[in-house]
Amino acid sequence: MNLYNRLAKKYPFLKALPFLLPFALVYVIFLIFPIFRGFWMSLHRWTMVRNMGFVGLDNYLYMIKDPAFWESLGNTLMFVLLSTPTIVIGGLVLALLANQKIKGQLFLKIAFFLPYVLSVAVISSIMVYFFQPHSGLLNGILQSYFGVEETIFWLGEANLAWFVIVFATLWWTVGFNMVLYLAALQDIPESFYEAAEVDGATKLQQLLYITLPSLKPITWVVTLLQIIFSFKIFSQVWLITGGGPGTETRPIVQYIYETSFKQNSMGYGAAMAFAFFIILVIVSMIQIYLRNRKEV
Amino acid sequence: MKKALFLVVLVAVMVGLTSNVMAEAVTVEYWNLFGGGDAEFMDAIVEEFNAAHDDINVDVTRLEWEEYYTKLKTATASGNGPDIAISHVTRVKELADEGLVVPIDELGESVGINWDEYNSNILNGAEIDGQVYAVPLDTHPLVYYYNKDLLAEADLLAEDGTPKIEGSFKDFLAKLQADSSAKYPMTNWTKLTAEGHYRVWWSLYNQLDGSPVVSDGEVTLDKAKAVEAINYMKDLYNKEYSPLHSEYMENVNLFRNGEAASLLTGVWITGTLEATEGLDFGVIPMPQVFDNQSVWGDSHTLVIPYARNEDEEKQKAALTFAKWATDHGELWAKAGHIPSKTTVTEKEEFKNMPYRMDYVKAADYVTFDSAGSYTWGIRTEMATALSKVWNDQITAEEAVDEVVTAVERLISR
Numbered sequence: 001m002n003l004y005n006r007l008a009k010k011y012p013f014l015k016a017l018p019f020l021l022p023f024a025l026v027y028v029i030f031l032i033f034p035i036f037r038g039f040w041m042s043l044h045r046w047t048m049v050r051n052m053g054f055v056g057l058d059n060y061l062y063m064i065k066d067p068a069f070w071e072s073l074g075n076t077l078m079f080v081l082l083s084t085p086t087i088v089i090g091g092l093v094l095a096l097l098a099n100q101k102i103k104g105q106l107f108l109k110i111a112f113f114l115p116y117v118l119s120v121a122v123i124s125s126i127m128v129y130f131f132q133p134h135s136g137l138l139n140g141i142l143q144s145y146f147g148v149e150e151t152i153f154w155l156g157e158a159n160l161a162w163f164v165i166v167f168a169t170l171w172w173t174v175g176f177n178m179v180l181y182l183a184a185l186q187d188i189p190e191s192f193y194e195a196a197e198v199d200g201a202t203k204l205q206q207l208l209y210i211t212l213p214s215l216k217p218i219t220w221v222v223t224l225l226q227i228i229f230s231f232k233i234f235s236q237v238w239l240i241t242g243g244g245p246g247t248e249t250r251p252i253v254q255y256i257y258e259t260s261f262k263q264n265s266m267g268y269g270a271a272m273a274f275a276f277f278i279i280l281v282i283v284s285m286i287q288i289y290l291r292n293r294k295e296v
Numbered sequence: 297m298k299k300a301l302f303l304v305v306l307v308a309v310m311v312g313l314t315s316n317v318m319a320e321a322v323t324v325e326y327w328n329l330f331g332g333g334d335a336e337f338m339d340a341i342v343e344e345f346n347a348a349h350d351d352i353n354v355d356v357t358r359l360e361w362e363e364y365y366t367k368l369k370t371a372t373a374s375g376n377g378p379d380i381a382i383s384h385v386t387r388v389k390e391l392a393d394e395g396l397v398v399p400i401d402e403l404g405e406s407v408g409i410n411w412d413e414y415n416s417n418i419l420n421g422a423e424i425d426g427q428v429y430a431v432p433l434d435t436h437p438l439v440y441y442y443n444k445d446l447l448a449e450a451d452l453l454a455e456d457g458t459p460k461i462e463g464s465f466k467d468f469l470a471k472l473q474a475d476s477s478a479k480y481p482m483t484n485w486t487k488l489t490a491e492g493h494y495r496v497w498w499s500l501y502n503q504l505d506g507s508p509v510v511s512d513g514e515v516t517l518d519k520a521k522a523v524e525a526i527n528y529m530k531d532l533y534n535k536e537y538s539p540l541h542s543e544y545m546e547n548v549n550l551f552r553n554g555e556a557a558s559l560l561t562g563v564w565i566t567g568t569l570e571a572t573e574g575l576d577f578g579v580i581p582m583p584q585v586f587d588n589q590s591v592w593g594d595s596h597t598l599v600i601p602y603a604r605n606e607d608e609e610k611q612k613a614a615l616t617f618a619k620w621a622t623d624h625g626e627l628w629a630k631a632g633h634i635p636s637k638t639t640v641t642e643k644e645e646f647k648n649m650p651y652r653m654d655y656v657k658a659a660d661y662v663t664f665d666s667a668g669s670y671t672w673g674i675r676t677e678m679a680t681a682l683s684k685v686w687n688d689q690i691t692a693e694e695a696v697d698e699v700v701t702a703v704e705r706l707i708s709r
Contacts, residue, residue, distance in 0.1 A: 034554075043632070045452075045709070047394065047669070048369045048370060048373075048394075049369050049370065049372075049373035049394050049396065050373070062709070066705075076508070088631045128543055132541075132543045132546045133539070133542065133546075134539050134542055134546055134547075134550060134555075135546050135549060135550065136546075137557075151539075153540070153541045153570045155487070155488070155541065156488055156541040156687070157687075166369070171349065204606060227494075241489070242486075242488075242490065243489055243491040244487070244488040244489030244490070244609065244680075244681050244682075244683055245488040245683055245687050246488065246687065246689065247489075247680055256469055258676065261366050262672045262673065262676060263676075263706060263709075264390075264669045264672075264673075265674040265706075265709050273576055279549070
């Protein structure tokens with residue numbers, strides 16, 4: 001005991017250790033260990049049940065030459081680029097709308113947030129019913145009320161399929177960004193607006209010079225969260241288009257999943273997952289760097 | 297004192313009895329992947345089996361179909377597998393190659409299974425190097441459902457209620473398109489990337505006597521025949537005999553509400569169609585388009601996963617269940633599937649079920665596409681390449697080349 005006390009005096013961190021240990025153990029077993037294990041697997045030919053032998057960097061070399069890898073990585077990037085601005089700006093606009101002092105404000109907030117509580121399976125099924133070509137709701141409306149004659153294949157053409165996926169994600173998740181923005185809007189002191197009004201600023205000027213600048217910090221947070229969320233895109237694509245038409249909307253996570261579990265090639269799947277992990281680490285580091293520079 | 301003694305004896309006897317029963321009843325862990333209607337019928341079978349057997353207790357675990365094989369394989373590999381499990385016959389080779397299921401010829405015979413009673417076409421699919429690895433439960437091929445009212449409008453319904461396909465199948469569809477009030481002559485599962493495309497392609501390719509896609513670790517696809525099958529399908533969609541891009545339930549519903557005059561899909565939908573009010577339909581095996589009647593189909597089988605500590609008593613109990621379930625195939629046929637035993641299809645209970653006798657022959661036409669662990673990869677690659685052809689991005693020849701390259705890569709990996 002004495003020894004512990006003496007050591008603890010010298011190294012204060014020992015005192016914290018017992019408190020940190022339970023969490024650290026769980027963290028190491030379920031997060032750190034799998035990362036190394038995944039890297040280890042990526043150096044082997046590995047089926048779902050057994051290790052078929054060491055292949056060195058073969059999986060990685062194969063990956064660099066695999067057009068399907070680059071295509072699906074490109075698709076994921078495409079989704080990030082399409083969805084991040086849409087959903088961030090969408091959240092902002094909805095928050096501004098729901099923050100108006102008008103009747104039905106509570107209704108708007110609830111209506112905008114509601115889809116977020118649904119599971120991905122539910123929203124995907126709704127989207128499929130909405131967009132399916134021969135008996136879908138949207139084509140039905142277009143054909144009955146707007147005189148559209150041809151059948152539009154919403155999920156059968158790449159551009160339209162991208163639109164559907166981004167739309168689905170927007171409708172589903174925009175409520176979360178809206179709530180973050182709403183919280184930030186409540187934090188802007190009322191006195192700013194009062195002062196502006198006294199000075200004769202119009203509503204538009206108030207928005208441009210008070211509201212938006214005050215929302216800058218939260219916009220960083222929202223964008224950061226949105227980019228990470230968008231990179232992980234998988235479930236809604238899998239359930240709505242299955243990655244199609246062809247492989248044109250197949251994101252990298254889906255390709256990793258198919259390679260590992262459908263084509264029984266865990267080693268190659270692990271290699272791609274590890275490469276994707278590195279890419280995400282780099283993206284996060286750039287973000288942290290940019291933010292730090294901003295704050296200085 | 298006497299009373300106390302009596303109590304002690306009573307308790308002792310009771311404990312003895314219960315522990316005796318416990319010792320005798322073997323619990324069999326049984327995993328399956330059924331959902332929807334299938335699951336209910338399977339639960340009923342297990343319940344009846346348990347009621348009829350005091351010495352065996354089958355304990356069902358139902359798993360999500362999407363994750364089923366991942367869980368079955370990893371659990372078995374780590375020694376936590378079930379005692380008996382459902383596997384598609386096209387997966388049996390993959391499981392056997394990985395050493396995850398055990399051969400059951402003799403074990404089966406020891407509990408009274410007579411392999412000759414099973415439909416030989418399905419049983420062949422479960423045989424690897426002369427060893428049987430699975431007890432076939434059913435088969436579920438593609439079949440052709442047709443709306444009798446709509447066929448009659450185009451004068452295509454024979455006296456006995458079957459379709460009059462006198463010329464080619466496409467002539468039949470053309471007449472249906474021209475002379476019936478249906479919006480589409482036919483519908484099948486055509487969502488791009490869906491496996492539905494592959495199933496029809498596989499049927500047509502085998503009607504041309506196409507060779508297996510992979511044999512002995514080499515790609516052995518017959519390119520010319522593969523192209524011919526693709527072009528046939530492409531023409532179906534170009535002439536709008538069947539609408540492209542339909543989701544699975546959408547295509548079933550087009551048929552149910554009379555917008556499509558016929559439906560090409562698996563037998564599992566029979567129950568759903570029977571429950572549709574005002575739908576007068578019939579069903580036949582998939583029409584012959586080319587040289588023979590081959591058709592895509594798969595089959596549910598029961599396999600005994602490998603266990604580190606083999607317990608022969610458990611394996612026998614598991615196979616007793618497999619035998620009972622297949623002997624009572626008429627219970628399972630309620631779900632629409634074709635029973636695997638000829639002794640079952642001859643039973644009155646089965647013969648009296650509507651529709652089933654109309655497609656029972658299809659079991660003999662099924663060509664399984666088992667290619668070991670490559671089966672899934674081949675299916676995905678082919679479905680993807682086909683959807684590019686439908687979207688006019690590549691030609692049929694290019695699609696076949698793409699598939700060959702992709703499968704070669706699959707093998708090399």
